[in-house]
Amino acid sequence: MSVGIDKIGFFTPNKYVDMVDLAHARNEDPNKFLIGIGQTAMSIADKTQDAVSMGINATLRYMDKIDKDKVGLLIFGTESSVDQSKSASLFVKNALNLPASMRAFEVKEACFGLTAGLMMARDFVRVHPDQTAIVIGSDIARYGIKTPGEVTQGAGSISLLVKDNPSILELNDGHSDYSEDINDFWRPNNSKLAKVDGKYSTQVYLDFFSKTFEAYKKQKNLANKDFTAITYHMPFTKMALKANRIAIEGQDEATSQRLTDKFEAAKKWSSLVGNIYTGSLYLSLLSLLEHGNLKAGDLVGLFSYGSGAMGEFYSGNVVLGYEDQLDKSGDEELINSRRKLSIAEYEQIFTDSLADPQDGVALLSDEKPGTWYFAGTKDDIRQYKKI
Numbered sequence: 001m002s003v004g005i006d007k008i009g010f011f012t013p014n015k016y017v018d019m020v021d022l023a024h025a026r027n028e029d030p031n032k033f034l035i036g037i038g039q040t041a042m043s044i045a046d047k048t049q050d051a052v053s054m055g056i057n058a059t060l061r062y063m064d065k066i067d068k069d070k071v072g073l074l075i076f077g078t079e080s081s082v083d084q085s086k087s088a089s090l091f092v093k094n095a096l097n098l099p100a101s102m103r104a105f106e107v108k109e110a111c112f113g114l115t116a117g118l119m120m121a122r123d124f125v126r127v128h129p130d131q132t133a134i135v136i137g138s139d140i141a142r143y144g145i146k147t148p149g150e151v152t153q154g155a156g157s158i159s160l161l162v163k164d165n166p167s168i169l170e171l172n173d174g175h176s177d178y179s180e181d182i183n184d185f186w187r188p189n190n191s192k193l194a195k196v197d198g199k200y201s202t203q204v205y206l207d208f209f210s211k212t213f214e215a216y217k218k219q220k221n222l223a224n225k226d227f228t229a230i231t232y233h234m235p236f237t238k239m240a241l242k243a244n245r246i247a248i249e250g251q252d253e254a255t256s257q258r259l260t261d262k263f264e265a266a267k268k269w270s271s272l273v274g275n276i277y278t279g280s281l282y283l284s285l286l287s288l289l290e291h292g293n294l295k296a297g298d299l300v301g302l303f304s305y306g307s308g309a310m311g312e313f314y315s316g317n318v319v320l321g322y323e324d325q326l327d328k329s330g331d332e333e334l335i336n337s338r339r340k341l342s343i344a345e346y347e348q349i350f351t352d353s354l355a356d357p358q359d360g361v362a363l364l365s366d367e368k369p370g371t372w373y374f375a376g377t378k379d380d381i382r383q384y385k386k387i
């Protein structure tokens, strides 16, 4: 029985910062951000877009193409949670009128959350082949104004529909994992901004990639050349480029060129959107599918990483006709129609979005009609509305 990804929905808010503008404002050489970090732009969420609203908007991208009554599981992976108790899944379920007879909950392990959900969804569909599962990763990466991490911020959500006989990517059996209790990136309950040891984090990420990639190849009796492409968790594209360099090291020319070309295709969306934490690996998968000229049966390796830290490598095969399931022009429109912010506007929006909502004060959104947004709290209950 084949189980895998049948639909991919993506959302990012309607504002962005250009990295050249940010470099000038921070007295940095623009090439440090464009080449050294590998980022061209980053999406900015104002106070009306949060993990929940972005997750609803990402799922809405494919909602009219699925049978709602078959959804038996809804998992929400995030590290930008809006409540310590109630899961974001329930807000999404309510907004999208999904059936009451489903299991709905939230998971957390930094940027690994969506992968954790995807693996649970795969097992769920294997046991319940007549049902489907929705898995969402949704986050806002905030490090702080004038910090080294500022250039690696972003906001967005990816939603996946998992089912049997999937139309996009069949997930293969097996996976290799590696975990350790370390402090490379974390966000304590008393902070709205992430704490990070960025250089250490890159070292650990690369070490976990090498370990899980080697273990996976051994487990499945595969060589580097067997992969058409490898996609990576991509908090900023330079980090993933370093992992791809490990993958092509010592390979024949054709393998090295292919993995390099596919990496270029996979990094396109992330370089424009920035870090979306849990969704980052899957934004790079979406970008690969939309720009990588893949063929049916192509083997794609996926490296998931969550700080703290947890790494997993697994793979999938591309399904015939996968292009018909994607909405490349819709994704382009979402990214290209964002409004460019001045650095002063960005700093104001950033500061405003850190403040807790004033209870009873309604918020208004400037997103396009049909978009869901956070409309403020009433009696400390979060309100989500559609424009």
Ligand code: COA
Binding pocket: 029, 030, 031, 032, 033, 035, 036, 037, 111, 148, 149, 150, 151, 152, 184, 185, 196, 197, 198, 199, 201, 202, 205, 235, 238, 305, 307
């Ligand atoms: N032209 C081209 N490249 C340049 C450059 C220029 N003018 N100036 C600097 N660079 C390169 C550096 O050589 C370096 O490349 P390298 O990584 O290949 O060595 C890169 O740009 C970054 O420069 P660096 O001085 O290391 O940047 P920094 O100290 O400002 O911090 C991060 C960069 C990534 C460590 C920081 O942004 C960060 O901590 N981000 C958060 C990371 C994170 O979220 N980790 C957890 C998620 S898994």
